[in-house]
Amino acid sequence: MPGEPATSELTAILATGRVRGAAELLVRGETETLLALARALVVDEAVAEAIVQSAVERSLPSLRDAPAKPSLRAWLAGAVVRDGAQRLRELGAALWGVEPATVGAAAADLAADPLLDDPVLLRRALIRLQPGDRALLVLHHGAGFGVEECGAAFALGAAAAEQRLAHARGCVAGALEELARADSGQDGPMTLPAPPPVEASSAPPRFARSSLPFRPIDPTLPDLGAAADEWGEATAVRPPEWLSAARDAMARDALGAALREHFGDPPAELVTRLERAIRALPA
Numbered sequence: 001m002p003g004e005p006a007t008s009e010l011t012a013i014l015a016t017g018r019v020r021g022a023a024e025l026l027v028r029g030e031t032e033t034l035l036a037l038a039r040a041l042v043v044d045e046a047v048a049e050a051i052v053q054s055a056v057e058r059s060l061p062s063l064r065d066a067p068a069k070p071s072l073r074a075w076l077a078g079a080v081v082r083d084g085a086q087r088l089r090e091l092g093a094a095l096w097g098v099e100p101a102t103v104g105a106a107a108a109d110l111a112a113d114p115l116l117d118d119p120v121l122l123r124r125a126l127i128r129l130q131p132g133d134r135a136l137l138v139l140h141h142g143a144g145f146g147v148e149e150c151g152a153a154f155a156l157g158a159a160a161a162e163q164r165l166a167h168a169r170g171c172v173a174g175a176l177e178e179l180a181r182a183d184s185g186q187d188g189p190m191t192l193p194a195p196p197p198v199e200a201s202s203a204p205p206r207f208a209r210s211s212l213p214f215r216p217i218d219p220t221l222p223d224l225g226a227a228a229d230e231w232g233e234a235t236a237v238r239p240p241e242w243l244s245a246a247r248d249a250m251a252r253d254a255l256g257a258a259l260r261e262h263f264g265d266p267p268a269e270l271v272t273r274l275e276r277a278i279r280a281l282p283a
Contacts, residue, residue: 034080035048035270039138040134041087042088047087055080061281073145074152081095119261125172128175129168136150137172
């Protein structure tokens with residue numbers, strides 16, 4: 001799993017006392033996933049960015065004592081979930097709704113669903129989910145978090161996380177079918193307004209896929225995007241292929257690929273604020 005090599009490398013760096021270097025690697029590698037998670041929780045972009053910033057700033061000072069199991073990225077994602085849940089409560093919403101059903105759609109069933117290929121329909125289906133269910137799908141299918149990592153992020157046991165994931169997949173499948181029937185006039189009026197027809201050229205743009213624009217803060221850490229070999233020599237560990245784990249994971253199944261709209265490089269303003277939080281840590 002992507003989290004395993006990341007945890008091993010980060011733990012090795014932390015063991016040398018380089019808290020700032022470990023924090024930089026963790027944040028650089030996971031900002032895209034953390035922002036996707038926050039977007040799934042609260043939908044609003046500005047609120048999502050504020051959640052990521054507050055979670056990172058609050059968590060990094062205790063990175064040295066963070067639990068390495070199941071992974072450090074799960075620990076940091078948990079901070080985003082907690083801040084997101086608090087923001088939802090302030091808005092009068094809840095992380096979870098009804099108890100998960102005992103039987104949900106299997107990933108294989110959803111992978112074969114042609115409705116996943118319709119990004120507008122999928123977006124409308126996802127907005128019907130409870131925030132926690134939507135965020136779980138983003139973490140597991142979009143970012144490749146294992147079930148144990150998902151459970152750690154949401155303070156759930158592995159069995160409960162698996163059950164909740166099955167419930168979320170079932171909700172997506174049901175919502176897709178319901179919306180498709182409503183659009184075709186087979187099931188009465190739509191419960192959500194139909195989006196206006198769009199030309200292919202005027203479709204909503206996807207997030208840029210360039211590398212994360214972090215600059216190295218620790219002077220002993222070279223630019224990871226341009227000097228992977230030097231990076232390996234400087235730190236005595238292999239180049240961090242896991243930095244793009246979220247994007248790799250999105251190609252693993254149809255649902256993961258369909259969730260790519262939640263992912264993308266963070267805005268420069270957020271990157272600057274996160275860099276400032278890292279720079280405040282002891283070297």
